[in-house]
Amino acid sequence: MTHQVSSRDGVPMIQFVGVNKSYGAFQALVDINAQVKKGEVVVVCGPSGSGKSTLIRTVNRLEEIQSGSLIFEGQDVHAKMGSSALNHLRSRIGFVFQSFNLFPHLSVLENVILSPVKVNRVKRSEAREMALQLLDRVGLSNKAHDYPAQLSGGQQQRVAIARALAMKPPAMLFDEPTSALDPEMVGEVLAVMRGLASDGMTMMCVTHEMNFARDVADRVWFMDAGHVLETAAPDEFFRSPQHPRAQRFLSDLHAR
Amino acid sequence: MALLQNMISIIGENWLLLLVGQYPNGPLGGIAATMILSVLGIALAFPLSVLMALARISPWPALRWPVTAIVYLVRGVPLLLIILWVYFLLPLLIGQSIPGFVTMLVTLVIYEGAFLSEVVRAGITALPKGQMDAARALGHSHLGAMRYVILPQALFNMIPSIISQFVSTIKETTLGYIINVPELTFAAGQINNRLLTKPFEVYFILAGAYFVVCWTLTGVANLLERRIAARRAGILNGGAEAAGLAAASAGVSRV
Amino acid sequence: MKGFDLMAVLLNPEFSGMIVRGMEMTLIIFAGSWLLAMSLGVILLAIRMLPGRIADALVAGYVSYHRNVPTLVQLMLWYFGISSLLPDGLQLWLADRNGEALFAIIALGLCQAAYFSEDLRSGLRAVPKGQWEAARALGHSYVSAMTYILLPQAVRNAMPALVNHTVSLFKNSSLAMAIGVAELTHSVKEVENQSFRAFETYLIATVLYLVCSLLLMWVGYHLERRSRAAGAI
Numbered sequence: 165m166t167h168q169v170s171s172r173d174g175v176p177m178i179q180f181v182g183v184n185k186s187y188g189a190f191q192a193l194v195d196i197n198a199q200v201k202k203g204e205v206v207v208v209c210g211p212s213g214s215g216k217s218t219l220i221r222t223v224n225r226l227e228e229i230q231s232g233s234l235i236f237e238g239q240d241v242h243a244k245m246g247s248s249a250l251n252h253l254r255s256r257i258g259f260v261f262q263s264f265n266l267f268p269h270l271s272v273l274e275n276v277i278l279s280p281v282k283v284n285r286v287k288r289s290e291a292r293e294m295a296l297q298l299l300d301r302v303g304l305s306n307k308a309h310d311y312p313a314q315l316s317g318g319q320q321q322r323v324a325i326a327r328a329l330a331m332k333p334p335a336m337l338f339d340e341p342t343s344a345l346d347p348e349m350v351g352e353v354l355a356v357m358r359g360l361a362s363d364g365m366t367m368m369c370v371t372h373e374m375n376f377a378r379d380v381a382d383r384v385w386f387m388d389a390g391h392v393l394e395t396a397a398p399d400e401f402f403r404s405p406q407h408p409r410a411q412r413f414l415s416d417l418h419a420r
Numbered sequence: 421m422a423l424l425q426n427m428i429s430i431i432g433e434n435w436l437l438l439l440v441g442q443y444p445n446g447p448l449g450g451i452a453a454t455m456i457l458s459v460l461g462i463a464l465a466f467p468l469s470v471l472m473a474l475a476r477i478s479p480w481p482a483l484r485w486p487v488t489a490i491v492y493l494v495r496g497v498p499l500l501l502i503i504l505w506v507y508f509l510l511p512l513l514i515g516q517s518i519p520g521f522v523t524m525l526v527t528l529v530i531y532e533g534a535f536l537s538e539v540v541r542a543g544i545t546a547l548p549k550g551q552m553d554a555a556r557a558l559g560h561s562h563l564g565a566m567r568y569v570i571l572p573q574a575l576f577n578m579i580p581s582i583i584s585q586f587v588s589t590i591k592e593t594t595l596g597y598i599i600n601v602p603e604l605t606f607a608a609g610q611i612n613n614r615l616l617t618k619p620f621e622v623y624f625i626l627a628g629a630y631f632v633v634c635w636t637l638t639g640v641a642n643l644l645e646r647r648i649a650a651r652r653a654g655i656l657n658g659g660a661e662a663a664g665l666a667a668a669s670a671g672v673s674r675v
Numbered sequence: 676m677k678g679f680d681l682m683a684v685l686l687n688p689e690f691s692g693m694i695v696r697g698m699e700m701t702l703i704i705f706a707g708s709w710l711l712a713m714s715l716g717v718i719l720l721a722i723r724m725l726p727g728r729i730a731d732a733l734v735a736g737y738v739s740y741h742r743n744v745p746t747l748v749q750l751m752l753w754y755f756g757i758s759s760l761l762p763d764g765l766q767l768w769l770a771d772r773n774g775e776a777l778f779a780i781i782a783l784g785l786c787q788a789a790y791f792s793e794d795l796r797s798g799l800r801a802v803p804k805g806q807w808e809a810a811r812a813l814g815h816s817y818v819s820a821m822t823y824i825l826l827p828q829a830v831r832n833a834m835p836a837l838v839n840h841t842v843s844l845f846k847n848s849s850l851a852m853a854i855g856v857a858e859l860t861h862s863v864k865e866v867e868n869q870s871f872r873a874f875e876t877y878l879i880a881t882v883l884y885l886v887c888s889l890l891l892m893w894v895g896y897h898l899e900r901r902s903r904a905a906g907a908i
Contacts, residue, residue, distance in 0.1 A: 224812055247816060255814025265809035269827045269902075278823060279813040331813060496842075496888035497881055498849035500860050505881075508873045591745035598853060605748060612755065620756035627744045627752050634743035 175202045176235075177335055177366050178223055183232035185218060192218045194390040196232070200335070205367045207377040207398075210387035211413055216370040217262075219387065220337050223368065224257045225250065237334070255283050258328035258336040262344050264320045266312040266327070272299065273308040276327045284331060291330070298326040302356050318349025325356055336360065338369040374417065378402055386410045426621045434611050438629070441602045447521065449602030451629065457521070457603060458590045461528035462536075465589075466582070468529065469536035470575075474566060476541055487537075494534035499595055503527045507599055520601040528589060536585050543578035544570055577652070580645035587634045587641070594630075604629065684875045690866045694876075697862025698883060704779050704848045704858060709841065711784025716791030723796065734792070741789035746782075747850050753782040754854040779851035783844065790840045798833030799825065831902045838895030842888050849884075859883060 178200040185193040192215045200206045208216045221227040222234055225241050234241045241253060267275050276295040280286040286294075299305045302322040312320055321341060328336060338357065342350040354376050361367055361380045371377065377384055377398055384401040386394040386409075393407045405411045431438070441449015448456070475487040494502065506527045510518050547570060555565035597605040608626040612619050684690050723734040741749065754775060758766060769777065802825055810820035830837075852861040863880040867873045 226808055226812065251811075251814045251816050253814075254812055257812075259809075259812035261805060261809060261812075263805050265803075265805040267806065267809070267824055267828075269831065279815065282819050282823060283814045283816075327813070492889075493885065496846075496885045496892075498846040498860065498884060500849040500852065501863075501877065501880055501884060504860070504864065504873075505877055508877065587743075594745040594747040595850075597747065605745075605751075619759045620752075623748065623752040623756040627740075627748050630745055630748055631740065631743045635739060638743065 176200070177202045177204075177237065178368065179233075179235040180219075181233045181235065183222065183229050183234055185222060185227065185229045192390050193222070193229070196392055198385060198392050198395060200366060200368050202334075202366050203364050204382045205361045205365075205380055206369070206383050206385060207381040208368065208370045208385045208387060209372070209374070209377065209413075211416075213389075214387040215390040216387050217339055219392075220339050220368060220370050223337055224254050224259055226259075251283070255279070255331050256333050256335075258331060258333035260321070260324050260328055260336065260338045260341050262340040264312075264317070264324045264344075266320050266324055268312050271309050271311055272304065272315070272323050275312070275323060276330045279327070280330050295326070295330055298329050299323070301329075301359070302326045303352070316349060317345045318352045321345065321349075321353045322356055325353075325360075329360075335366040335368070338367065338371065340370050340372070342371065342373060374402070386413065388413070423621060423624075426618050427625055430611065430615070430618065430621055431625060437607050437611065438604065438625075441607055447519070447602050449604075450607045451604050451633075453521070453601070454590065454593050454603040457524060457528065457593045457596070457601075458586065460525055461532055461593075462582075462586050462589050464525075464529045465532035465536055468533035469540050470571070472533060472537035473540035473544060476537065477544060479562065491534045491537060494531060495538075499527070499531055499592060500598065502531055503595060503599060506530070520596065520599045523599060524593065524596040524601045524603075528592060531592065532585060532589055535588070536582070539578060539581045539585060540574070543574040543581065546577070547574055577648060580641040580648065583637060583641035583644070587637050590634060590637075591630070680872070681875050681878070684866065684870055684872055684879065687870070690870060690876075693862045693866055694859070694879060694883075697857060697859040700776065700856060700862075701845075701848045701858040704776060704783065704851055704856065705845050707780035708783035708787060708848070709844055711780065712787035712791050712844065715784065715788035716795060719788060719792035720795050720799070723792070738789040738793055741786045746786055746847055747853055749786055750779060750782045750850055750854055754778040775851070775854050775856045779848075779854060779856050783847055783851070787840060787844045787847075790843075791837060794833040794836040794840060795829060797836065798831070799829035801832040802828045834895070834899040834902060838892065838899070841895065842891050845887060845891060846884070 176199040180196040180198045183193055183196040184191065196219065208219060210216055218227055222229050223236065223241065229242050233243075236253065236257065239253065245253075266272075267278070270278060273292070273295055276298060277288070277291045280291040280294070281288055296305060296308065299308055302325055304319060304322055304326070307315060307319065307323075312323070315323065325336075325341075341357070342353050345353065350373065354373060357367070357369070357376070358380055369376075369381075381398045383395055384398050385392050386401070386405070386407065388409045394401070394405060394410050396406070401410070402414065405414055437450060439450045440452045441447065443449065443452075447453075472487050472491065475483045476491070478484060503523070507523050510523060510526060551569055551573070552565055555569040556562075560568065593601075593603050594605040596603045597609065600606065605626060608622055612622045615622065719734050719737065722730050724730075744752075758769070758774070758778065761769075766774075806824060806828065807820065810824045815824070848858055849860040851858050852864070855861075857865075859880055863876050867876045870876065
């Protein structure tokens, strides 16, 4: 069940143009050309070591690239720029980590409030209101004054999503958001992500959760060995993958 | 610069005094005395520290508490005050006057014994608990397990820390100056009293001498620590795995 | 040898006066050098993080010097050595005004700053890399990330070491005796000289030092616990 197609679709929000990345002699990303349109939900899947995480981390420049350009909202993320320009760019892209990375010395509420106040210069009282709404949206308003160490993994990840949303980004990136969670907690996080998708958020997710991809994604990108080998709508991809390696990947999955 | 020339000439004229004090026209002093004091100090403190550490982790409170109290006492009071205590009490207990060298040695043994016992205790508790469990499961007594299984491993792992404490001991010998023990700082004081016009040069040379000795030893300790840590990682993970881990972290993508 | 008589020392106004003044001086030297050491320690850490190898090498050299040269020798180098390099007028001015205490504070403060900066550095290294990435991903600048996210955690990690070194600093104040500062150990030795009651005077000094050390350790322990917030890691 994908979200509503609207007249906003068709405008590219994240564009990879001939992107290459290596670590020394090892090439992690090979000539990536792809785009995520506004309002689109893209799921990136593939075997371990295919470069999925590296790909998503180049979008907000947590990883550098050696050649090509990466355009976000009309700006090249990897162009030479001052640190405050890069900071501003990053604040416009929400990023959810596999290991949550909540700030342990701050309460849940403070985790969500900190960056709007210090980076976006929002007034504290406004930020607080927004934070409480966001925590409510992810189902954790009763945990506002607890500390991360007191929360379960699933709860921490939901707080991390709220923290990223607090910056009001036009796009959200998810780097294996449920891979570090115990199975029974995966559902609560995916539910939040589904909610975001149906609200029209532009999303790019690296995940192994194929049901999520089938239900929520607009496009699936299959990666192997640093290449984006196939992009297709989920129905097509899961029913009849074109590339032989994609076929092998899906059959390995079903064999489990 | 004039300072440098002065320093070189001071060293040239006084190197023997700095090295061995007034020997043979007096007690052994200078760097020789400092090193002998330090080596003897740590060598004698070591067995004492092992006993104290064992007492502190033993299952018997009657042994644990007094030793813990002693360690807190020694760690809570300045070394200088302990020197004064020993200087005062030791001749009383022995019944005759004691040369400064012996006073300093006894003080160092007590002081370093307490500090070293903390190091030993940390080394023992850092071993995986499974070691003690396995030893007891095989039938060893608590002390037997300590002697054959725990201590050999712990002491080996602690070698860098022990060298660190040795460096501390060398620095502590300088306090002998206060009670006229003829070690290196005392020798420098003598030179300064003679020359009177070049205190900066004299004390700079003194600082330099200690720096060279301590820095070298610290370097050795760091080297050993890296070697031992690598060895430990190899033992825990199996050699091939450790090598694989190293390659993996070198530059493969974090996917 | 007279029998043990603690009161002979405590009740004698001259002796107890000297001891109290000695304790005051110890506390002054401790407070002065601690403030110097802590501020300088943070500055050294900040310098170390500047880009380029020179800044790092300079601070590393500073730390290496202060850790390998005995504290007593450092004190003597400052008081006997460096003071002789100062202009004569300044030397006389300092000699009139308790210059020894000032040199003691400077020497001890500079020395301990090396240790504090290393403690903070270790504390910073112990903060997981993910924290840094999360801060950057949210758009925090380097300074903002440091101030609100990384340094608070670094200080928390460094607490045990900082407390230990604070107690060391307190005990090191006794070294000032070697350059003539009338702190507690010096006063105690003076009282012993005059009263011939070594046991009693040394006992008083021991108790005073012990109480202060334990107090510092207790305060440190509670600061550590509070900084861990709810749900310790």
